[in-house]
Amino acid sequence: MTKNKGPLANEAAKYAEHLADQSGQDLTALISAQGNVGDLIKMDFSECELLIHDHLRQKVGGLALGCFLLATRLSPGAAAAPLDEDSNLLLLRVTGQARLPNASETDLNRFLAGQRVATQDAMWDAQGKIDQFTLNQLRYAGIRCRLLGTFRMKETKPSEWKLSFGADVSNFYSGRGLKVYKPFGAALAQIVNFQKTKGDDSHPLSGKRVPIGRVRYASSERLVDPAGDSVQVELDPTDLIARRTALFGMSRTGKSNTTKVIASSVFRLREQDKKKGLIGQLVFDVNGEYANENTQDGSEENAACLKNIVLHTANAAHSDVATYGLAPHPNDPARTIVKVNFFGGFVSKSSTADELSKALEPLLVGKMLIDGRIASDSSKYIANFRNTSLDIPVVLDQSSATRFQRALLAYRAALSAAGFAPPDAVKKALLKGLFSKELVQALEQSSSSDASMYVRAATIIKKETVSWDEAVELMKSLRRFIQDTKHSGYDHFNSDYASQHDGRSWHDERLTGILSIFEYANGVNALRASKDEHDPGSVGDYAQSVMDDLVAGKLVIFDQSLGDPDMNRAAAERIMWVIFNRQKQEFVAAKKDKDGNLIPPPDILVYAEEAHNLLPPNAATDVSNIWSRVAKEGSKYRIGLVYATQEPSSIQSNIMKNTDNWFVAHLNNADETKELRKYYDFDDFVPSILQVPDAGFLRMRTLSNPYIVPVQINRFLVKAK
Incomplete structure (x- = not known):
């Protein structure tokens, strides 16, 4: 016999039953x-x-x-x-x-x-x-x-x-x-x-979906849709944040348009919340189509490039979009020119460690760029130069400062020999205090067949400052003097020096490593490939500037259309390392807000256009490269990655395996679709992917969508309808 729970309990039970029935309907x-x-x-x-x-x-x-x-x-x-x-x-x-x-x-x-x-x-x-x-x-x-x-x-x-x-x-x-x-x-x-249920780590604006296209089942669909198949498809922009996103398709099948659509949807999150909606986005613009108006975007005002999205977004200022490029653009006067002063600033023997660090920051960046350019050259003299570090000594006493300054002089001389123009701050090479009178005597007293060269070097050393041409001449002579130790007289000089300096040689590995670049003419010639990245008037490091813009929640478009593939790859990797290291630091040394809660790193989303030119190839086994690190560790450091390419098979497998969001357009090769068959149920769509080349016809699966949806992506418009 059921015990009567009273009229209120019975009413509550009836109401609960009504709600259950309603849910069934x-x-x-x-x-x-x-x-x-x-x-x-x-x-x-x-x-x-x-x-x-x-x-x-x-x-x-x-x-x-x-x-x-x-x-x-x-x-x-x-x-x-x-x-x-x-x-x-x-x-x-x-x-x-x-x-x-x-x-x-x-x-x-x-x-x-x-x-x-x-x-x-x-x-x-x-x-x-x-x-x-x-x-x-x-x-x-x-x-x-x-x-x-x-x-x-x-x-x-x-x-x-x-x-x-x-x-x-x-x-x-x-x-x-x-x-x-x-x-x-x-x-x-x-x-x-x-949309699947949100996780505990979801973004505060998760669930704010925006329309990006319509359902499309077939290329041969009727213009009239009597069945009601053509319904609106929405995207949760926060699905891309701190996640990996793949965008595959042949040229002219809508990859760039899709990139603009999803990037603009993330940018417009600021319309919903001025603070939480600020997501730093970085687009590596290989073809210049995001930073510059172009014929592909059309002639309509509302079909302009991604850069102009700021004109039609609430809670956005002109400064919320920053552009970077190798050269100025007549329609983009605010563009930051991304070149580095490879020489760095003025330093002397008496400079402190802090002064050296500040003045030589761009020089160290330039050395890294050069090392990347010559990384594939296995010649011993090139390898010695590449493997020689110019990091500031940890202990900066008089001896270490002098040795460091000599290596620095040799490096700058190598730059001058390769045709790099020095900045005004170092128009002359400073020799004062770097070479002893005993070395001058050893050079002057040499009886080798190169004696005239050494006498000339001694004459140069006696000056406090010299032209960079003279500095180059001096470095070539010193390299020869040290190398030809038995005939030049260096052996005797060095023995005397060592007896007075606790057995240390006058030269060190840093100096000889830099001087090795002068051994053959091809050594200096190898440095010339980096000249386009040098600007003697540049101040600071543009990678740090890019990072600062991203932390501020800006859309950063890095125009690489004038760079060659090696230059673009080196610049992208350097910026990515700066992003990765800074985000990692924010993660491991997190600050607290006024309520004592840990503050996570800022959200950053990176777009790699023509990813086969930037990301490591599928055959690569090195998983310590920056792109692999971002793919595997980026989520906890709040770094998202969107990579677009015509060749899924060219992408390193561990990056593909860590991909959360997928946008797949037409691919004309069975080898490429073979890669797709490995993921989710893209096998169902392989016939359509191979056969249908319609622009913007994609198969989409995102983090919050539990299955693939075939969609016709809307055309990107600066002014959202």
């Missing part, structure tokens, strides 16, 4: 009698087969490859108890044709009917050419589907029900029928825009 609202296409006749845990009639197929506007279907025992609009086993909808995707058990008989009937009209103008299904019973039988067909998962209502809180999706099926019965429906209109929109 919300579930059945996803199907409609007009969308009925047939019956499910065979299934397992991953695939199923449907029996479809041509009449029903025509009534719903057709069943294109890749379209969504729903299978259920529920009736459209009926009430359903959400806890019942059958109160669910199975989400299916059409993947092809299934051969029915009577296929041999129907194939024969079609053949005979066609044979009868083969010499006539009539179709074999015309009135009077085939009996209606047989014709009706021939209109049944089998459809093969992927089983994507299960929709059901779940009670997230007491008496609060919410539509949920599980990416599998918990059970099935072979002897129970399921009706199949095609969703369209509002039901289809709810399915394609269904």
